[in-house]
Amino acid sequence: MLKLYFSPMTSSLATHIALIECNAPHELVPTLMAKQETRAPAFLAINPAGKVPALVTDSGRILTEVAGTLYYIAKKYPAAGLWPEGDLEAEADVISWMSFVASTVHGSRAKGPEHVEEAFSIANARLAGREWAIGRYSIADIHLFRVYWRFRPGMNAVPGTYPVLEAHYDRMMARPAVKKAFEIEKKFE
Numbered sequence: 653m654l655k656l657y658f659s660p661m662t663s664s665l666a667t668h669i670a671l672i673e674c675n676a677p678h679e680l681v682p683t684l685m686a687k688q689e690t691r692a693p694a695f696l697a698i699n700p701a702g703k704v705p706a707l708v709t710d711s712g713r714i715l716t717e718v719a720g721t722l723y724y725i726a727k728k729y730p731a732a733g734l735w736p737e738g739d740l741e742a743e744a745d746v747i748s749w750m751s752f753v754a755s756t757v758h759g760s761r762a763k764g765p766e767h768v769e770e771a772f773s774i775a776n777a778r779l780a781g782r783e784w785a786i787g788r789y790s791i792a793d794i795h796l797f798r799v800y801w802r803f804r805p806g807m808n809a810v811p812g813t814y815p816v817l818e819a820h821y822d823r824m825m826a827r828p829a830v831k832k833a834f835e836i837e838k839k840f841e
Contacts, residue, residue, distance in 0.1 A: 654678040654725075657698060657706040659685040660837040664705035666798040667721040668837065670791060672829035674729035682840045718798070719750045722791040734791045742786050749785045749792035752778070757799050768803055775800070776814040783823065797824040 656671060656678055658664035662685060671678045683689045683704055690702045699706040699716050707721040708714055715721050726735035736742035757775060760767035775796065779785060785792040800817055801824075811818065824830050 654710065655681055655708040657681045657683045657695065657704055657708075658837070659683055659690065659704045660840040661802075662704055663718050663798065665801075665833060665837060666718045666794050667705040667707060667725070668833045669794050669798070669827075669829050670722050670725040670734060672832050673734060673794070673827075674725055674732040676725060676729055680836070684840070717754075718795060719754055722750070722795060726791045733789070734794075736786060736788070736790060742788075742790075745786045746790050746792045749778075750795055753792070753795045753799050757796070757803075761803060765807065768807060769809075772800070772804075772807070772809075772814050772817060776816045779816045779820060784820075793820070793824065797821060797830070 654671065654676055656664065656667055658668055658680060659682070668680070670676075683695055683706075685704070689695060690699075690704060695706075696702055698708075698714055701716065703716065705718060705721050706714055706716050707724065709724070715724055723735070726732070727737075730737055736746065752775070757768075757771040760771040779796075784790065785796055797820065800821055804817075804821070
């Protein structure tokens with residue numbers, strides 16, 4: 653059984669959503685950042701970076717970083733359709749989105765609000781004309797959603813500033829797996 657070390661409403665939310673989307677048997681191990689539990693020696697032995705997510709596979713391998721955990725889950729549970737197996741262009745598009753979200757969107761926060769605005773504008777333009785990032789639901793959508801969900805409240809953007817991202821956010825919030833992950837994680841806050 654997979655084991656997810658998580659802290660509520662952090663980057664590990666994306667991994668949690670994917671586990672639920674795939675109906676993957678898993679155990680949740682709350683590791684609260686607010687209580688410095690990710691800095692404890694026991695957790696640092698699992699992930700020396702002191703970050704969540706940390707996903708322990710059935711074989712005992714520890715995977716970290718959202719993109720890595722999402723990819724593993726999508727490939728391990730192909731029936732969920734979170735990875736466009738066999739479509740080289742779509743696979744490359746997922747990797748492109750995952751890289752963009754991790755480096756450009758997530759990385760923009762440390763550079764200041766104007767960089768977040770620029771990243772959101774780019775994401776809004778890239779997503780235009782599509783319901784989902786690669787044209788169908790995938791791990792790229794989960795990753796994009798988690799970062800947008802986390803950063804948008806701090807932006808105080810007027811509704812309608814990023815209409816395509818806002819519509820994507822609404823579609824994600826309507827997904828049963830997202831609702832369930834939020835419901836579970838709120839219990840640990």
